[in-house]
Amino acid sequence: MTQFANTGAFSNLGGVVTLNVYSDTELKKLTSITHGTQYTGNTDLDRVYTEHVYKNGPANRLNLVGQDGVLKLYNQSKFIPKEAETAVANFWNYVAGEEIVRFVNTVQESDEVIHDISGDNGVLAAQTYDGNGLVVYPDSWHIDDLSKEQQENWHLTTIIHEIGHGLGIPHLGGGVDGANAGKAGKFGNELMGPWSVFDNPDGAKSTLIEAAALAIAGLTWRNPRRLASWVLDDKNQKAYALYNKRVTTSTIPMSTLPSVLDVKALKDWGKAKLFTLDTDYFDSKIYLSLQSGVVSLSLAGYMTKDVLDGDFVIANTKSVKGLPLPLATTRGFIIDVTRPESKNGVIGVLRWYPNGNIVVNFNASFKASENRHYFDAGLTAVTNLNPNF
Missing domain, CATH: 2.60.40.1830 (Phage tail base-plate Siphoviridae RBP, head domain)
Known part of the structure; x- marks a missing residue:
């Protein structure tokens, strides 16, 4: 292990995705959702259906999910209160429909460590893939005209965003590599794109695009999994997970199990x-x-x-x-x-x-x-x- 990671970054050889998890029709629907609009989604993900690869240009997209299919995190950051860990993890668990993120009690149990680094470098937090864990930069935060609750909501939404990268989800701000919104300074509802508490005062709410992107990312893990398949059912288009003030709620079906009928x-x-x-x-x-x-x-x-x-x-x-x-x-x-x-x-x-x-x-x-x-x-x-x- 390195100081901040027990699990190395992973991608399939050549960036290929596993094709026996979804039908051709389902995979096409997932990528039609993630295609998005000018300032939402990521057109690079079209290649998952057209080329069966998960890439950013020529580079494979990476994830840090271990063999058991759960991203296990150990928290050393002062930005993440112990009391908020379950709610932070449950955001992606609810979107997935099952457990895929877990905070653990020891470094030895973890896939990676969330930790702080001093110094203002203009970046709020970063998911690394070289063994340095999920890094938070407290000195880069300069938003003091917010309430304590608003500041913490923004802090933890940023952590949820970076955990999304650890799961293999790219930016979802529109266009190639999901970068349009960032380049244009457009803030929206996609927490995997530019997001602010000013535009989302009620908390961080998941979108269909984020759910479809997670479903696609799961095809690239060490042990591929069928995740967030609820997004394929049109009756669930208004379903969401919502993180707000150390609580995560959800209207998303929590499993793909059939009904009793x-x-x-x-x-x-x-x-x-x-x-x-x-x-x-x-x-x-x-x-x-x-x-x-x-x-x-x-x-x-x-x-x-x-x-x-x-x-x-x-x-x-x-x-x-x-x-x-x-x-x-x-x-x-x-x-x-x-x-x-x-x-x-x-x-x-x-x-x-x-x-x-x-x-x-x-x-x-x-x-x-x-x-x-x-x-x-x-x-x-x-x-x-x-x-x-």
Whole structure:
């Protein structure tokens, strides 16, 4: 690692995008949204559909998202109050429809560090891709005729903007590289373009263009993901996430899971197919039951490896023949059967990601030095076998 990054910048060879996540029609619609107008969007993103590349001119666009599909951030900046971290992360989580940004408690857990650098260089903040993390320049801020709340809103909207770059989203101010609005001094509603609290007194509200740009960026990650697919449904054109005063609210659907009524369209509801998966981290197998596009995953046993510091990938289902992948990140609790009185028995979280990774994360309070513990965990996920997707 470098001083401020554990995860290096990434792009696919030649800047190519993954093409099996969206249909041709869907990809065309995403780029028609991101094309934008004179002062919104980014015409470079047209190339995602016409050339199947994600580039800024000849250069590949980069992101800092790790293997688990979540950009993990450690905060050292005085501009980001601890109390605001969840709301800042949730802006992009709501736009994505699932978790893709998380603030963590240690540098070791993080993909990169947000930190301050002294000196006025005319730049408010910058996302770097060379191991220097997300940099904030407090001395560059000279807007004193605002209330404390307005100043903090502008500070944190800038951080949300830079996190967007970390996810791989470019500027969205219109024209080539989304730069028209910046060159013309035009401020608007796109927080990935020129933005000010004067023009947006009610906070930072996401737009369809930003959602479509995130969906495209997800195609270029180490493990590509289908994100913000709600933007493809015309009935969601007015949906948004809104950050304001350390709170993020949303009218966006928070998952791509089908409604209960969609289950009626599933075939062979009464038939189940069973799978087992080996893992080096527990003394028993992982069991999965597939029934009409729905998978129940269960794990019970003693831990055989130390997995007590952050996320650990204990298995991957991508290569399991006949087993579909989940449509969205799905979570379940890990229960400590040995000590059920501890935190109501919940000792961690089990996750299954659309890239096939099965991940465990134990509470920091759990101590490996204690007696052996028997764990029980499970979750249920709707998969891409659902005929409506």
